[in-house]
Amino acid sequence: xxQGEQVAVARASDSRRPGPLWTFGLLRSELVTTFxxxxxxxxxxxxxxxxxxxGIAVKIETSDGSGGQGGGGGPAFITxxxxxxxxxxxxxxxxxxxxxxxxxxxxxxxxxxxxEANSGTLRYLLVAPAGRTRLLLTKYATTMAFCVVATLxxxxxxxxxGALLFPLGDLTTISGTRISFAEGLARALLIxxxxxxxxxxxxxxxxxxxxxxxxxxAAMATTVGLxxxxxxxxQIPQLHALQPYFFSHYWLSFADLMREPxxxxxxxxxxxxxxxxxAVFGSAAWARFTAKDITA
Amino acid sequence: MAPYESDDNTPAGEAEDVxxxxxxxxxxxxxxxxxxxxxxTIGLVPAFAGSGDPDLPKISAQQLIEKxxxxxxxxMSGTVKISTDLGLPNLGGLQDSLxxxxxxxxxxxxxxxxxDPSSKLLELASGTHTLRVAADGDNxxxxxxxxxxxxxxxxRNGDDVWAYDSGSNQAYHATGAGDRHGSTSxxxxxxxxxxxxxxxxxxxxxxxxxxxxxGTAQVAGRDAYKLLIRPKQSGTTVGAIxxxxxxxxxxxxxxxxxxxxxxxxxVDVGFTEVSxxxxxxxxxxxxxxxxxxxxxxxxxxxxxxxxxxxxxxKALPKGMDERAEGTGPKTIGEGWNAIAVFDTGSKGGVPSxxxxxxxxxxxxxxxxxxxxxxxxxxxxxFSTRLVNALMTDDGKVYVGAVTKDALVKAADAGK
Numbered sequence: 001x002x003q004g005e006q007v008a009v010a011r012a013s014d015s016r017r018p019g020p021l022w023t024f025g026l027l028r029s030e031l032v033t034t035f036x037x038x039x040x041x042x043x044x045x046x047x048x049x050x051x052x053x054x055g056i057a058v059k060i061e062t063s064d065g066s067g068g069q070g071g072g073g074g075p076a077f078i079t080x081x082x083x084x085x086x087x088x089x090x091x092x093x094x095x096x097x098x099x100x101x102x103x104x105x106x107x108x109x110x111x112x113x114x115x116e117a118n119s120g121t122l123r124y125l126l127v128a129p130a131g132r133t134r135l136l137l138t139k140y141a142t143t144m145a146f147c148v149v150a151t152l153x154x155x156x157x158x159x160x161x162g163a164l165l166f167p168l169g170d171l172t173t174i175s176g177t178r179i180s181f182a183e184g185l186a187r188a189l190l191i192x193x194x195x196x197x198x199x200x201x202x203x204x205x206x207x208x209x210x211x212x213x214x215x216x217x218a219a220m221a222t223t224v225g226l227x228x229x230x231x232x233x234x235q236i237p238q239l240h241a242l243q244p245y246f247f248s249h250y251w252l253s254f255a256d257l258m259r260e261p262x263x264x265x266x267x268x269x270x271x272x273x274x275x276x277x278x279a280v281f282g283s284a285a286w287a288r289f290t291a292k293d294i295t296a
Numbered sequence: 297m298a299p300y301e302s303d304d305n306t307p308a309g310e311a312e313d314v315x316x317x318x319x320x321x322x323x324x325x326x327x328x329x330x331x332x333x334x335x336x337t338i339g340l341v342p343a344f345a346g347s348g349d350p351d352l353p354k355i356s357a358q359q360l361i362e363k364x365x366x367x368x369x370x371x372m373s374g375t376v377k378i379s380t381d382l383g384l385p386n387l388g389g390l391q392d393s394l395x396x397x398x399x400x401x402x403x404x405x406x407x408x409x410x411x412d413p414s415s416k417l418l419e420l421a422s423g424t425h426t427l428r429v430a431a432d433g434d435n436x437x438x439x440x441x442x443x444x445x446x447x448x449x450x451x452r453n454g455d456d457v458w459a460y461d462s463g464s465n466q467a468y469h470a471t472g473a474g475d476r477h478g479s480t481s482x483x484x485x486x487x488x489x490x491x492x493x494x495x496x497x498x499x500x501x502x503x504x505x506x507x508x509x510x511g512t513a514q515v516a517g518r519d520a521y522k523l524l525i526r527p528k529q530s531g532t533t534v535g536a537i538x539x540x541x542x543x544x545x546x547x548x549x550x551x552x553x554x555x556x557x558x559x560x561x562x563v564d565v566g567f568t569e570v571s572x573x574x575x576x577x578x579x580x581x582x583x584x585x586x587x588x589x590x591x592x593x594x595x596x597x598x599x600x601x602x603x604x605x606x607x608x609x610k611a612l613p614k615g616m617d618e619r620a621e622g623t624g625p626k627t628i629g630e631g632w633n634a635i636a637v638f639d640t641g642s643k644g645g646v647p648s649x650x651x652x653x654x655x656x657x658x659x660x661x662x663x664x665x666x667x668x669x670x671x672x673x674x675x676x677x678f679s680t681r682l683v684n685a686l687m688t689d690d691g692k693v694y695v696g697a698v699t700k701d702a703l704v705k706a707a708d709a710g711k
Contacts, residue, residue: 062587076445079465082587094445172585174447174462175428175440177578255445260579263375263428263442265568279330287323 023138026130030142034108040146043104044153050100051092051158058082059165076255077174084171085162086181089188090258092158093151093195097251098231101150101195102202106223108146109206112139113289115216123294132290136207140282143203144196151196155188177260187257194254198270201247201277202227208285211292244269247277349512350519352543357507360523360541367546373430373579374516374570380422380563383681426568430575438579453580457593460582467584470593504529504631515540515549516567531702532556532632533682545572555681562682628694628706635696635706668700672707 034040058081076094080087113136116122125135162168171184179187206223213219230246233239243249250270256263355363419425419441426442440449446463459468510524520540527534533556540550550566584590626637665676668686675688677700686694686703692710694703 080462080585080587083465083585167586172583172588174445176447176449176451176458176460176462176582178581178583252445259440259442259447263426265375265426276330276334280327280334283330284324284327287320287326291320291323 023134026128026134027138027141030138031145034142034146035149039111040108043107044150047096047100047104047150047154048157050096051088051154051161054078054092054095055081055088055158055161055165058088076252077258080172080174081162081166083167084184085164085166085168086159086171086184086188088162088166089155089158090191090255092154093191093254094252096154097195097198097254098248099227101147101154102199102227102248103224104150105143105147105199105202106206106227107220109143109203110210110219110221110223111216112143112207113210113285114213114219115210117214117294118216126294133286136211136286136289140203140207140285143207144200147199147203148193148196151192151199155192159188173260174255174258175260179260191254191257194257194267194270197274198251198254200274201281204278204281204285205247208281208288211285211289214295245273247273249273350514350543352512352519352521355509355521357509357523360509360521361507363546364523364541364548367542369431369545369547369572370434371432371574372547372570372572373575374428374567376427376429376565377424377568378420378427378563378565379424379561380420381560381681382422382562382683383679430579432575432577432580436580438575449582451580451582453582456582458582458584460584460588465585465588467582467588467590468593469584469590504633510538512543513540513550515542516570518549518570519543520549527632529632531698533684533697533699534632540566542570553682557681559681628710629696629698633696633698633702635694635698635703637692637694637706637710640691640693666700668704670704670708672704672710675707677703 054075058078062082075091077087077090081091113122116125126132130138168181170178170180172178202223205226206219209222209226210216210219213222227248230248234243234246234249250266250273253266253270256265256267428438428440428442430438435454436452438449438451440447443463446461448461448463449459451458451460455471457470461467504527506526506528508524508526510522513520513522520542523539523541525537525539535554535556535558538550538552538554539548541547542549549570551563552561552566553563554561628635628637665678665687668675668677673689675686678685678687679700683695683697684700684703686700686707688694688707692707694706694710696703696706698706
């Protein structure tokens with residue numbers, strides 16, 4: 001806590017100079033605090049571990065040379081990893097997107113306001129002439145930065161593992177056409193960005209929940225609980241009329257970037273839906289936070 | 297010290313609390329407004345997009361059919377959406393196994409490759425699917441079934457026919473597609489494109505049918521004429537068939553079959569996106585990636601000519617009539633009221649495949665149908681929204697796109 005207060009004081013003193021650079025200073029200090037937490041580093045380590053596990057499992061299963069593909073089980077693209085190590089990136093993202101990634105984002109977003117309130121540092125943050133709106137935007141930007149970093153950690157870990165265990169080279173898209181390795185890499189980067197943007201909705205939801213309570217743990221648990229509930233509801237066929245509006249419904253549409261030509265229909269829906277969630281819960285968080293009594 | 301607003305307001309009076317409450321409520325108007333605008337956009341945009349049928353010069357039904365016949369689209373690519381709602385009982389996985397059992401009886405194939413086209417076809421028989429089609433001349437065609445994070449493609453490039461199932465990472469290869477009697481076995485004749493559905497429907501057009509031009513419509517962003525085909529006979533379950541024909545190229549863009557009983561279309565196939573530019577040459581190149589299991593078409597015994605694209609013909613709705621191919625059905629009636637009759641030779645009123653599984657399966661199947669009695673004896677009627685089948689207790693099966701009564705009448709007459 002004392003460390004947090006020091007940082008908060010540092011932030012407050014940093015912010016004496018007004019102007020755009022000042023906002024940047026606030027953002028920078030937020031980023032540093034977030035990424036220096038052990039909790040954040042542990043989350044990133046878990047995320048980096050998933051592709052390593054998947055890669056080793058696939059390698060062991062196919063090491064007898066039989067190419068033992070058994071049907072369509074497992075995460076998307078898993079059967080193509082033996083064709084090209086780059087597919088491990090897509091498999092790892094498909095494996096982490098339903099749960100690991102949004103859970104990590106839920107932890108960071110849920111902690112954003114409630115965690116500060118919990119440790120008593122929120123009032124120090126507001127002592128600086130930051131303004132609540134600006135602080136909220138900074139918190140959201142930090143959470144989104146975490147989304148991008150978390151996704152890239154998964155992608156890079158998977159790329160390293162794929163290069164180590166499997167052949168690389170020209171790859172076959174799921175439509176059966178061939179693209180060069182460079183284009184494959186570009187698509188992998190694009191997919192990682194789409195995955196990061198897919199988490200925008202959860203991040204806004206987590207931030208809103210975070211403004212509702214003064215307990216960081218409660219905010220994290222609520223966000224992750226909502227995430228699991230929505231994922232379950234998305235599996236119930238009777239609710240198919242509602243499902244297109246669930247933030248997780250189009251998550252796997254990033255796979256459409258591996259078609260040739262790219263099938264944009266679900267991708268654009270996903271991006272639109274994420275923007276909508278961000279707008280609704282972002283403004284709800286603003287409504288709540290700017291009018292809230294800060295007692296801690 | 298910098299000023300800050302709402303800290304230390306615990307001793308503030310009630311009036312201030314009320315004001316703060318109002319301020320919070322006022323701020324929540326913003327997210328509510330965002331939700332409202334989004335809901336309005338989602339609700340209204342399709343309504344506006346659907347309005348405004350294009351103004352096109354008047355045309356007769358005859359001219360329109362000629363336009364379709366003359367249509368010679370060599371290069372195109374597009375996205376096709378297929379929705380089928382046959383009203384089959386929802387049995388989950390059981391339905392698949394029963395249906396594939398029935399299909400393999402007719403076609404006589406039993407092989408393991410997931411990339412084998414015939415194993416994919418039944419998926420199209422229910423629900424909504426998205427397909428992509430591309431063609432460049434007579435020798436290059438491609439058809440892809442878009443699945444969740446996977447795709448199933450059938451690619452024809454000259455003599456080679458490849459099928460690639462990215463979900464299971466298996467490929468299927470057959471050669472000599474060019475040698476086979478071209479027009480019937482090439483993937484272009486897969487009745488999955490609106491063109492093939494339209495041709496099927498037009499073939500049925502004779503004295504029993506009224507064909508009219510029913511205004512215009514926008515399909516996949518193109519101006520189209522709507523051709524309306526209605527049966528003149530009564531007793532059929534087919535209500536109407538509507539075909540949207542591209543005004544410029546004469547290519548059918550949308551095919552809709554509505555049942556006589558009303559409600560949603562039984563089959564609805566239409567382009568959601570179409571382009572008449574030449575697709576990239578790489579679209580039709582396929583080399584199986586390393587690690588992909590390739591099944592050669594020639595390796596499969598008992599398949600021969602039937603193997604590759606011909607299996608595709610078994611899609612709807614033609615497949616429904618042809619399923620009985622192997623047993624050599626008789627046909628009663630003409631036009632829309634045609635009823636196929638075949639003798640399964642087995643007593644008990646259930647298909648032989650299921651009957652061999654024992655009485656439990658027979659009882660189960662019987663529970664899906666309605667018991668009927670007539671001069672012919674008694675039997676079970678299995679109905680869907682389009683096709684009804686009567687299975688008599690002495691092993692005869694009557695199938696047709698006709699009502700139950702018509703089936704019973706046919707069975708009585710056959711006695």
